[in-house]
Amino acid sequence: MSQKISYDVVLNQNLVLKGLKLAQIHVILDITGVDADPLTLQQIRDESSIRDCFLARRKNINDALVSTASELKKAKTEQQGVQLVNELNQTLESQVKTLQKELQTRVNSFAEKQKKQVNDLFWARAKIVVRVVYAVVKFIKGAIELPAKVTAGIASMGFLSVIAIKALISSANDAMGAYNEFASARESEREQFKKLDLAVKELKKIKSPQTVPQSKIDAVEGALGPYGARLLGEDAAAKNLATKLDKLLTDLEKGKFRNKQAQKQAETAVQGLIDKIQETTKNIAKGRTLLQSARDKVRDAGKRAQKDPTSFWDLAAGLWKAVDYVIDMGESAAEGSDVKDALKKALKTLQDKLKEEEVDARMEEATAV
Numbered sequence: 001m002s003q004k005i006s007y008d009v010v011l012n013q014n015l016v017l018k019g020l021k022l023a024q025i026h027v028i029l030d031i032t033g034v035d036a037d038p039l040t041l042q043q044i045r046d047e048s049s050i051r052d053c054f055l056a057r058r059k060n061i062n063d064a065l066v067s068t069a070s071e072l073k074k075a076k077t078e079q080q081g082v083q084l085v086n087e088l089n090q091t092l093e094s095q096v097k098t099l100q101k102e103l104q105t106r107v108n109s110f111a112e113k114q115k116k117q118v119n120d121l122f123w124a125r126a127k128i129v130v131r132v133v134y135a136v137v138k139f140i141k142g143a144i145e146l147p148a149k150v151t152a153g154i155a156s157m158g159f160l161s162v163i164a165i166k167a168l169i170s171s172a173n174d175a176m177g178a179y180n181e182f183a184s185a186r187e188s189e190r191e192q193f194k195k196l197d198l199a200v201k202e203l204k205k206i207k208s209p210q211t212v213p214q215s216k217i218d219a220v221e222g223a224l225g226p227y228g229a230r231l232l233g234e235d236a237a238a239k240n241l242a243t244k245l246d247k248l249l250t251d252l253e254k255g256k257f258r259n260k261q262a263q264k265q266a267e268t269a270v271q272g273l274i275d276k277i278q279e280t281t282k283n284i285a286k287g288r289t290l291l292q293s294a295r296d297k298v299r300d301a302g303k304r305a306q307k308d309p310t311s312f313w314d315l316a317a318g319l320w321k322a323v324d325y326v327i328d329m330g331e332s333a334a335e336g337s338d339v340k341d342a343l344k345k346a347l348k349t350l351q352d353k354l355k356e357e358e359v360d361a362r363m364e365e366a367t368a369v
Helices: 012-016 038-046 048-072 078-117 121-125 145-155 162-204 214-254 260-307 309-335 339-367
Strands: 002-008 026-032 127-133
Touching: 002 038, 012 048, 026 038, 026 078, 038 048, 038 214, 038 260, 048 078, 078 121, 078 127, 162 214, 162 309, 162 339, 214 260, 214 309, 260 309, 260 339
Parallel strands: none
Antiparallel strands: 002 026, 026 127
């Protein structure tokens, strides 16, 4: 059970610097112990402390490559070139060690924070190890041919075929099916939220120092349990939808549109939807945490009220605060939910671009010699 998140360190334009023979440097986060859904993987990628550390070290490494390439232009002998590249490798070794160490520290800190704040089996079981894969840079005499070879390799890549386009359309349809499941789970959650909201309002109608009927407290506790189950169902459906969209985005990125701008628009549309779903799951996770706190306080208030009905008001302030947090978050999620519109817009954009590609692809196949 192992998954990986990989980052490329060397910028594309620096892979073909004159005089240097180098391979891509990969930063890899090995995740073991439990499988992660695409949204959790994306959450790790987007974590600012990890990303900022990576970007800062990536800049240092690329600056060193560019600087060495610039100095090589001034070198008068091959020996001078070799010396410059040897010095570059020493710098790279130091930078790579620092990168790996700092990233591991950031990853450990982030994982520990998630374990404390998120009630999730993934963070309870996951282990993340950072490693960096790279090879020493070599000096090449007369390496001006290298960029031409790379360019030729890129130019030889084929465009999307009709079959490939149909496969993308199928992936888009799968995403729509997953969305329908998500929409159903969300509707179920909203229906239970209405019951919870009503039970809370009924309980709040009673004012101190009136005796609070046990049935009113039980009604709130009874509504909180199913609401938590509905949130779990919505979370599972959202992650399934994210998995389908992640595959769709991966397939888009693997293909090559004839219209580069169209491909970019399609990828951006799908990525935007993934971001929205990711935000939805973050809200659900926060809601589950608040929900558990509210359930504990309602249960405690109920037990005390059974022994002494007047003791309810000793706990009322904390109870209202916990329950209000849950209600406010539920209302906010409903008001800010634009996943449906975003999905339609994203898929409409994708379908339009794919239709354009299919017309061109069919024309190419019809006129192929």
